Amino acid sequence: MSVNGAGVNELIGQRFDRLTVIGVSGEKPKRPSCQRIICRCDCGADKVVRLDHLQSGNTRSCGCLRIEVFAQHLARRRAAFPALPGMKICRKCKQEKPVVDFKFFSGAHDGLSSWCRECHRVERWLREFGITPARYAEMAVNGCNICGSMTSGSGKEVFPIDHDRSCCPGDRSCGKCVRGVLCSPCNTSLGGFRDNPTLLYNAITYLEAWRERNAASRMDPNALA
Numbered sequence: 773m774s775v776n777g778a779g780v781n782e783l784i785g786q787r788f789d790r791l792t793v794i795g796v797s798g799e800k801p802k803r804p805s806c807q808r809i810i811c812r813c814d815c816g817a818d819k820v821v822r823l824d825h826l827q828s829g830n831t832r833s834c835g836c837l838r839i840e841v842f843a844q845h846l847a848r849r850r851a852a853f854p855a856l857p858g859m860k861i862c863r864k865c866k867q868e869k870p871v872v873d874f875k876f877f878s879g880a881h882d883g884l885s886s887w888c889r890e891c892h893r894v895e896r897w898l899r900e901f902g903i904t905p906a907r908y909a910e911m912a913v914n915g916c917n918i919c920g921s922m923t924s925g926s927g928k929e930v931f932p933i934d935h936d937r938s939c940c941p942g943d944r945s946c947g948k949c950v951r952g953v954l955c956s957p958c959n960t961s962l963g964g965f966r967d968n969p970t971l972l973y974n975a976i977t978y979l980e981a982w983r984e985r986n987a988a989s990r991m992d993p994n995a996l997a
Contacts, residue, residue, distance in 0.1 A: 864891035902947020915968035917952035
């Protein structure tokens with residue numbers, strides 16, 4: 773479904789489970805199906821979701837539904853596992869997190885997975901790029917490989933992995949074309965220049981030319997005329 777023009781008006785007011793569409797994000801999507809839609813949950817919270825996730829049913833609430841379902845599962849688990857804790861330390865990242873951040877695993881003594889959901893997600897994500905956690909750690913030891921930032925810039929604990937899309941188009945990699953890790957601003961900027969060194973060089977020339985003209989204008993106000 774198009775979300776431009778009349779398509780936006782068709783979506784506004786529609787309900788998708790607990791979410792009601794109230795607007796469309798101004799962020800430019802990579803594909804029409806990736807358009808970000810602004811929704812209001814029945815609990816009153818607003819959430820920006822992808823259009824395809826909304827229409828497929830992958831996103832049904834702001835997150836409150838998952839918490840409620842988990843609470844129901846947790847009540848049943850506590851009956852089966854009286855020692856189920858309120859907090860748990862992830863064996864992978866060593867961080868103490870609420871039990872809601874762990875998957876259920878009946879084979880464990882407390883009924884919970886030893887790794888948190890985020891660590892499981894990162895492990896799957898690294899496999900999609902064909903690299904090991906050790907290689908990722910080696911690339912990320914000094915932060916973003918362009919600007920040196922030690923934070924991802926996206927609010928997530930991990931840096932985006934940069935790969936050569938001429939080898940592996942899309943969001944997966946064979947592993948051989950992984951170039952490094954970047955913060956989100958640098959990753960987005962590099963994609964905006966379409967991995968084209970000529971465009972990057974032209975941008976550098978453009979900025980340096982302006983810097984020289986701006987410096988000259990301070991000495992001679994007529995220099996920019």
